[in-house]
Amino acid sequence: MSLAKTNHHTCSSRETNAIPRRTPREVMRLARMGSFHASRLSFMRVVLRELIDKEWKIIRSDWQLDEQGVGHAVYTVRLPNNGTDSGTDNDTDSGTNNGTDSGTDSGTDNDTDSGTNNDTDSGTDSDTDGGTGTTDKAQELSLVVFSHNLPDEKRSDRVIATEWDVTFALTTGIPDQATLRRLRANVPVQEEGRVSESEWVLSRANRSVRLFNHTVERLAQGQQPDGQMVDAIGYLMRTTAVYGSGKFGLADREVLCQVNQFFAGPFRAELLAVYLIRLFTYDLVEHLAKVKAQAQGTTPAKLSPTMRQKLGIGNSTGLGMAPFLLTHPALLGNWLMAREEALARVRSIEQAEAEKVEIFTDRLIRMERLAELWEVSHEDYQQRIDQLRSDLVRLRGEGLTLLHKAESQPWNELYLWTSQQLGTEATECLVSLLLEPYPELVDPLADCMDANESAEFIIDGARPVGEIRGVLNRFYGWTSPEDFKSDSANALVWYTSAEKLEPRLGFAAEGLSPYERPLAAARDAMRLAEVLRNTPDNSPIAEVLLAHPELRDAVRRLQILERHPYAEICDNTIDESLSPLDLLRCKLSFFGATRFDPRSDRWLRICMYQGAPIPDETGQVRGTDDWIYPPVA
Amino acid sequence: MSESISLSLNEVESLCAKAVHGVGYPWGVAADIAKAVRWLAERNLSGLEPLAQALEKKEDKAIVFAVSLSDRALAVVESRLEIEESDSPLLLVPFLAWASVLAQTNLQADFGAVALCFVPALEAADSLAAIQVYGDLTQLPKSCAVSVDSVAVPTPSLALWHGKATRLVVEGKDLEVFARLEELAYNTYAPATEESRRSGAGSALSDND
Numbered sequence: 080m081s082l083a084k085t086n087h088h089t090c091s092s093r094e095t096n097a098i099p100r101r102t103p104r105e106v107m108r109l110a111r112m113g114s115f116h117a118s119r120l121s122f123m124r125v126v127l128r129e130l131i132d133k134e135w136k137i138i139r140s141d142w143q144l145d146e147q148g149v150g151h152a153v154y155t156v157r158l159p160n161n162g163t164d165s166g167t168d169n170d171t172d173s174g175t176n177n178g179t180d181s182g183t184d185s186g187t188d189n190d191t192d193s194g195t196n197n198d199t200d201s202g203t204d205s206d207t208d209g210g211t212g213t214t215d216k217a218q219e220l221s222l223v224v225f226s227h228n229l230p231d232e233k234r235s236d237r238v239i240a241t242e243w244d245v246t247f248a249l250t251t252g253i254p255d256q257a258t259l260r261r262l263r264a265n266v267p268v269q270e271e272g273r274v275s276e277s278e279w280v281l282s283r284a285n286r287s288v289r290l291f292n293h294t295v296e297r298l299a300q301g302q303q304p305d306g307q308m309v310d311a312i313g314y315l316m317r318t319t320a321v322y323g324s325g326k327f328g329l330a331d332r333e334v335l336c337q338v339n340q341f342f343a344g345p346f347r348a349e350l351l352a353v354y355l356i357r358l359f360t361y362d363l364v365e366h367l368a369k370v371k372a373q374a375q376g377t378t379p380a381k382l383s384p385t386m387r388q389k390l391g392i393g394n395s396t397g398l399g400m401a402p403f404l405l406t407h408p409a410l411l412g413n414w415l416m417a418r419e420e421a422l423a424r425v426r427s428i429e430q431a432e433a434e435k436v437e438i439f440t441d442r443l444i445r446m447e448r449l450a451e452l453w454e455v456s457h458e459d460y461q462q463r464i465d466q467l468r469s470d471l472v473r474l475r476g477e478g479l480t481l482l483h484k485a486e487s488q489p490w491n492e493l494y495l496w497t498s499q500q501l502g503t504e505a506t507e508c509l510v511s512l513l514l515e516p517y518p519e520l521v522d523p524l525a526d527c528m529d530a531n532e533s534a535e536f537i538i539d540g541a542r543p544v545g546e547i548r549g550v551l552n553r554f555y556g557w558t559s560p561e562d563f564k565s566d567s568a569n570a571l572v573w574y575t576s577a578e579k580l581e582p583r584l585g586f587a588a589e590g591l592s593p594y595e596r597p598l599a600a601a602r603d604a605m606r607l608a609e610v611l612r613n614t615p616d617n618s619p620i621a622e623v624l625l626a627h628p629e630l631r632d633a634v635r636r637l638q639i640l641e642r643h644p645y646a647e648i649c650d651n652t653i654d655e656s657l658s659p660l661d662l663l664r665c666k667l668s669f670f671g672a673t674r675f676d677p678r679s680d681r682w683l684r685i686c687m688y689q690g691a692p693i694p695d696e697t698g699q700v701r702g703t704d705d706w707i708y709p710p711v712a
Numbered sequence: 713m714s715e716s717i718s719l720s721l722n723e724v725e726s727l728c729a730k731a732v733h734g735v736g737y738p739w740g741v742a743a744d745i746a747k748a749v750r751w752l753a754e755r756n757l758s759g760l761e762p763l764a765q766a767l768e769k770k771e772d773k774a775i776v777f778a779v780s781l782s783d784r785a786l787a788v789v790e791s792r793l794e795i796e797e798s799d800s801p802l803l804l805v806p807f808l809a810w811a812s813v814l815a816q817t818n819l820q821a822d823f824g825a826v827a828l829c830f831v832p833a834l835e836a837a838d839s840l841a842a843i844q845v846y847g848d849l850t851q852l853p854k855s856c857a858v859s860v861d862s863v864a865v866p867t868p869s870l871a872l873w874h875g876k877a878t879r880l881v882v883e884g885k886d887l888e889v890f891a892r893l894e895e896l897a898y899n900t901y902a903p904a905t906e907e908s909r910r911s912g913a914g915s916a917l918s919d920n921d
Contacts, residue, residue: 239909275718276879288921325720333721334878536747537810540783578904585908594902597739621783628776631740 113661123671317393412643540621
């Protein structure tokens with residue numbers, strides 16, 4: 080086991096007749112990873128559980144939009160003060176730190192007053208210490224939204240776009256005038272601007288032309304939008320890039336954790352921002368409907384609570400996020416470990432209580448509804464969905480019968496039957512469904528999904544070649560150097576375009592090789608294997624690296640894989656048959672996305688937070704954690 | 713140009729990795745050097761100028777030698793290491809710290825006016841060796857002799873040197889260095905072409921509906 084040290088206890092140990100986790104070689108195939116569905120462990124679910132359980136309050140703290148919908152709005156989240164205990168360390172002498180609790184108490188020798196939002200300097204880069212403070216004020220986060228009036232022809236979801244319907248940033252505290260000025264100068268231009276360490280997330284969104292205008296029209300006439308259209312589209316706006324982790328001057332992840340330990344978990348800040356922008360989309364359509372109603376002399380309606388809940392927030396995602404899974408092996412390994420451990424725990428249960436079976440059956444039926452709503456224009460993908468739909472019917476029929484008849488380990492019986500009789504889509508969908516009835520076994524694993532990537536970074540050059548070769552065979556036994564001799568196995572090149580620094584995928588034949596980014600781990604491992612063939616077992620690997628510095632990443636990767644069994648994809652990521660959609664879907668399923676809708680072989684749209692509960696009039700979010708599965712019509 | 717730029721540490725690391733690769737070093741070497749500059753930034757030291765200097769001189773020794781220090785940690789601690797003239801001595805510091813941790817041996821590094829004592833047994837917060845500094849590292853010359861010895865005893869009364877900074881503020885002459893590194897980093901980007909825009913990013917169906 081190699082999960083985060085701090086969570087060792089929650090992440091390991093099961094009964095002795097336990098079903099083992101599926102092997103990395105079975106799971107870490109792109110075809111399977113590209114069939115993952117959202118689950119209890121998905122980050123959106125985690126964020127919502129925290130919001131509900133810890134009673135975070137969300138209020139709209141500012142609304143300055145004109146009749147065209149141009150202006151700004153602020154949504155503020157108040158986190159409970161017990162989110163972290165780091166505030167108590169502020170005044171301690173930094174020289175005495177003995178390193179036992181390093182996660183929460185650094186940054187104290189800067190000015191720790193988090194009131195940097197009061198800085199009068201509206202320059203772009205002067206702010207060096209905001210967000211690291213741990214006073215009460217830092218326990219408020221605000222989404223600052225700039226709303227624009229974008230002509231239809233300028234709207235594009237592509238990364239290379241330069242204007243959007245709305246742009247927004249998640250910042251610490253409640254922004255004052257100076258902060259608003261600073262953000263207004265920088266957030267609307269996105270990648271062209273600079274934000275500060277007070278900001279955690281930078282993003283933008285575009286209207287779904289189809290549903291947005293329809294909804295404004297309907298509300299202006301005092302009616303709700305068409306239910307079928309809402310079901311079919313699922314959102315009023317979609318985000319087109321959500322930046323975090325220090326990009327464009329944003330705070331690094333380490334800084335977020337200092338403010339509140341909850342944000343140590345992956346992508347929690349980003350997905351909180353996305354949840355908040357969803358709230359803005361309701362307010363914006365209501366605002367525009369009101370203006371329209373006034374002009375035409377009608378009485379506008381507000382979006383009904385049911386309608387609000389049905390409306391999620393969309394996202395368009397291109398290749399930009401694909402390299403992530405390849406460049407963060409420890410993180411990927413921990414995500415997969417949590418998911419596989421969760422599955423193994425449920426499969427190991429001796430007897431299923433009636434109440435658990437009932438929950439499972441309910442989610443299964445609602446999953447069928449979700450699959451019904453999931454319509455795409457990509458033909459191959461639609462076939463997969465059709466297959467899933469018929470497999471789910473069999474799961475409800477034959478599968479449930481089997482479940483009821485099983486004498487022991489019924490979930491395991493069901494899993495085995497599904498994996499043998501039904502498709503990969505259905506099998507991975509079942510994995511998610513099996514986790515639903517068992518929050519007590521599954522949910523704590525969500526805290527094992529971050530990774531301290533620097534811990535395994537430094538190469539231990541003293542390791543003998545024989546040992547390194549052993550690790551290499553263990554993780555790359557599925558391939559051999561000979562597999563990489565053909566053109567087709569080396570067909571693709573991952574590169575970064577000078578245009579907005581967007582990651583792209585091209586053909587080696589196009590002469591892109593000089594710009595290649597190191598995202599072909601299996602090929603590089605095989606290059607290492609070839610060199611090691613002729614190296615004595617007892618030589619230190621440092622000697623090999625001195626002669627072959629180009630193999631450095633491959634050696635480092637092996638060192639990471641040793642501690643994270645699910646960190647490597649067992650497929651060639653530059654083969655001509657690669658489907659980048661598999662990488663995108665895997666990552667997005669861990670985010671909690673639904674309704675993957677490929678628009679080409681290289682980008683797709685998804686739906687986020689559809690069905691998720693919304694804050695009541697006091698700002699509190701109440702609801703249950705089953706929102707991802709729609710109610711049965 | 714603005715008077716200062718506050719970089720996140722991820723930006724520092726990402727810029728340096730690209731700059732190092734941009735002059736032709738493998739990505740894996742670039743990653744270590746970039747991590748080293750980040751490590752310095754966490755300690756309020758800018759490694760941008762020493763890095764730019766090492767890259768522009770095409771001084772193979774500085775980059776490859778620095779990386780090899782932690783790779784050959786055991787050799788480093790086993791014999792006294794004398795470097796007659798190091799061109800980017802600051803860049804060696806993180807690698808010596810890592811060598812000390814990997815070999816689990818105290819190290820003393822003498823840079824003339826400044827000396828450092830690395831003590832892995834006093835495990836630091838960031839799982840690296842605890843470090844004591846004698847002198848002012850910001851005054852480290854651009855080039856100096858370095859001697860490294862494993863006979864090192866920490867001074868009990870001297871505070872440990874920790875990495876806590878969360879930003880690197882680039883100002884003054886570093887702004888120009890920063891621009892030079894950005895230029896080197898730019899070498900790693902493929903030129904924007906219509907073909908790349910169309911097929912490389914895979915735009916197909918309308919994204920405006």
